[in-house]
Amino acid sequence: MPHPTRTRPNILITGTPGTGKTTTSELVSLATGLEHIEVGKIVKERGLHDGWNEEFQSWILDEDKVVDELEPAMSEGGRVIDHHGCDFFPERWFDLVVVLRTDNQVLYPRLVKRNYPENKIGENIECEIMQVVLEEAKSSYRSNIVVELRSDSVEDIENNVSWIESWIDQFDPSRDVVVVDGNGEDEDDDDDDDEEMES
Numbered sequence: 001m002p003h004p005t006r007t008r009p010n011i012l013i014t015g016t017p018g019t020g021k022t023t024t025s026e027l028v029s030l031a032t033g034l035e036h037i038e039v040g041k042i043v044k045e046r047g048l049h050d051g052w053n054e055e056f057q058s059w060i061l062d063e064d065k066v067v068d069e070l071e072p073a074m075s076e077g078g079r080v081i082d083h084h085g086c087d088f089f090p091e092r093w094f095d096l097v098v099v100l101r102t103d104n105q106v107l108y109p110r111l112v113k114r115n116y117p118e119n120k121i122g123e124n125i126e127c128e129i130m131q132v133v134l135e136e137a138k139s140s141y142r143s144n145i146v147v148e149l150r151s152d153s154v155e156d157i158e159n160n161v162s163w164i165e166s167w168i169d170q171f172d173p174s175r176d177v178v179v180v181d182g183n184g185e186d187e188d189d190d191d192d193d194d195e196e197m198e199s
Contacts, residue, residue: 006077008034009171010093011164014086014137015100016128018110020151024100025082027161032168037073039066039083056120063088077173087136096167097141099134100151100160 011034013025022038029036040059043049048066049059067090073079074093081089086097102110104125111121127133137146149160 005075006095006173008078009095009168009173010074010077010079010081011168012081012083012086012089012094012097013100014083014097015133015151016102016107017084017116017124018107018114019100019102019128020157021082021084021100024098024151024157024160024164025080027157028080028164031161031165034078034080034168035073036080036082037070039081042066042069055117056123057117058120061085084133085136086133087140089140091141094141095145095171096164097137097146098160098164099137099146099148101131101134101148102128102151104128106152 011028013021013028015021025036025038028034043059043061043066046069048062048069050062051060052058053060067088070081070093074081074090081094086099107128108121108125111124116124134148149163150156151160
């Protein structure tokens with residue numbers, strides 16, 4: 001559904017931990033001027049949690065607090081949200097949902113480098129194998145705004161940032177300008193023959 005009250009889009013960049021969400025979001029912000037909001041960071045800084053999970057070494061997210069905290073900013077538009085979960089955000093918030101995917105042979109050493117405990121590494125690897133975040137995105141948002149992009153290398157990240165930047169250039173708040181399929185390629189719109197962008 002278009003959001004004519006927003007002049008700039010809201011974008012969600014999600015994926016399993018270690019897929020490059022924060023790096024990609026920071027680069028998109030630098031390239032486009034959209035404000036990058038790292039959910040994990042504000043959860044810690046603003047106390048938007050229900051305490052610390054010792055087993056997985058992470059804060060226990062309070063979803064209602066996060067939504068209430070972000071609502072004013074998301075209503076304005078022009079935000080890039082960076083988080084590994086996506087199914088609790090209101091659907092109305094986003095104009096584009098990017099799910100980053102990484103090969104497990106690349107993902108595993110990234111998680112090891114973060115000093116994650118083995119149980120946390122195993123959980124994240126299993127999530128990536130089972131496409132948990134991708135399936136959450138597909139079930140939570142309109143299919144024509146969800147795009148899956150590979151994020152295995154620096155080159156992939158650069159290409160993804162360029163693709164997102166091109167999408168933003170075509171953004172029209174009064175309608176869905178760019179229709180994407182699950183592989184990051186444009187589909188034909190009945191009303192518009194939008195210029196194709198490659199992932």
